[in-house]
Amino acid sequence: MIRFALIGAGVLAVTAVVTNAQAPTKTTYDKVYSAAQAERGKKTFGEKCSGCHEPSRFSGDTFHEAWDDKALKEIWDIASGTMPEDNPGSLKQQEYADIIAYFLSLNDYPAGDAELQPGAAPMAAIKVAKKQ
């Protein structure tokens, strides 16, 4: 009886994981950030990130090799959760989103009217597309 209950709990846990996993519904070609936002992100990157990172790390082949086919959430989690390395999480959520918008602009993804929204859920909805 106890064993049966444990198996039942296991099935429930697996179901919960599957339900929570959000498949991306958009890609980085779908105008997911605005040009003004990328400009803000460029400025913030210059102030808070460029002491340790060159922009080239987040553009071109380096960017694509690291992030193609992954959700923006993977960049978001590292950036907002662990960066800047000497003061993790010290920026506003909006500033992290702006920096990711800047990375998208570095990679020539098209800008649109809407801004890239901060947060795990919106970032999970967007997949990094291969260079076309």
Ligand code: HEC
């Ligand atoms: C004090 C130094 C330092 C600062 C400032 C810093 N980082 Fe980092 N960052 C690192 C180190 C160290 C790593 C992991 C080791 C590595 O791969 O270089 C890293 C890795 C990353 C990664 C993963 C890169 C990859 O290709 O896997 C991202 C994304 C990132 N940083 C974003 C940022 C952002 C955004 C900022 C500014 C808000 C920032 N970092 C500021 C030191 C720093």
